[in-house]
Amino acid sequence: MFGFKRKQESFLTQQQIQQAMLDLPQDPRFSPDLGWLEQHEYQLLFCPDETRRNQRKSSLLGETIFRGNGFTRKNFNYWEQRVGEERTGIPMQSFAPGVKTLFPSTLSKFPPALPIKGEIHAVRPKHFKELDDYRERGYKYLRKRVEILVPYKPLIKFNVDTRGKALPLALQGKKMMLGTEMVWVLRTWMYVGNPAYWDNLFDAGWSGFKPVPHIGPSRREWLGEYYVFTKHEFKDR
Numbered sequence: 001m002f003g004f005k006r007k008q009e010s011f012l013t014q015q016q017i018q019q020a021m022l023d024l025p026q027d028p029r030f031s032p033d034l035g036w037l038e039q040h041e042y043q044l045l046f047c048p049d050e051t052r053r054n055q056r057k058s059s060l061l062g063e064t065i066f067r068g069n070g071f072t073r074k075n076f077n078y079w080e081q082r083v084g085e086e087r088t089g090i091p092m093q094s095f096a097p098g099v100k101t102l103f104p105s106t107l108s109k110f111p112p113a114l115p116i117k118g119e120i121h122a123v124r125p126k127h128f129k130e131l132d133d134y135r136e137r138g139y140k141y142l143r144k145r146v147e148i149l150v151p152y153k154p155l156i157k158f159n160v161d162t163r164g165k166a167l168p169l170a171l172q173g174k175k176m177m178l179g180t181e182m183v184w185v186l187r188t189w190m191y192v193g194n195p196a197y198w199d200n201l202f203d204a205g206w207s208g209f210k211p212v213p214h215i216g217p218s219r220r221e222w223l224g225e226y227y228v229f230t231k232h233e234f235k236d237r
Helices: 014-023 125-135 195-203
Strands: 043-047 065-072 076-083 086-093 116-123 141-152 155-158 175-178 182-193 209-211 226-228
Touching: 043 065, 043 125, 086 182, 086 195, 116 125, 116 141, 125 141, 182 195
Parallel strands: 043 182, 116 226
Antiparallel strands: 043 116, 065 116, 065 141, 076 086, 076 209, 141 182, 155 175
16 A cells, blocks of 8 residues: 555564574673673683693683693692592692691691693683683682793794804805793683682592692703693502
């Protein structure tokens, strides 16, 4: 009538509505900052535990990009919890170097305060939802920004010998060699044990907890002994 055609209304089907609901973040209590994280393409995460490559929980990282190995700049008391054949890393930040515990009589073996070796991964922000849920962030673990020491050797170009003199004509031309090892400080995310949850369990001396093995001293002058969470447990020394 009057030459006008009524615009056809479009509605979402029930299936489309259900799919949209499934795509929404479920129970975001462990990831309140997920919206901020998703403003970035990747976030760096330090993985010193069962989320490392070829470990049982490495799939939680999703389509990650491995960026290299590093060591925590600060020291940690590193525990592992064993339930059956599964081992879970619990790095506890050491606030007082040299002070092992307030209750030394209740613990037979307390992990010393040492750096931790781990892997650095570039992780898509959407995967932090699964990681936060797995860690029960805010309850069992805290996700913190930490400084990681990344050792590397710069590539040096030179056209002289070690004494600074020009090379013979047959050897001239830019040469390349690895320089002296240097350290790059990188800030990443790391899951650290929440003292409010774990401290009472450690103090109770429950047999399911054990210090993570530490190795060293390292040949690096700046490192010394450090923790490393391996896929297969070391034998007791």
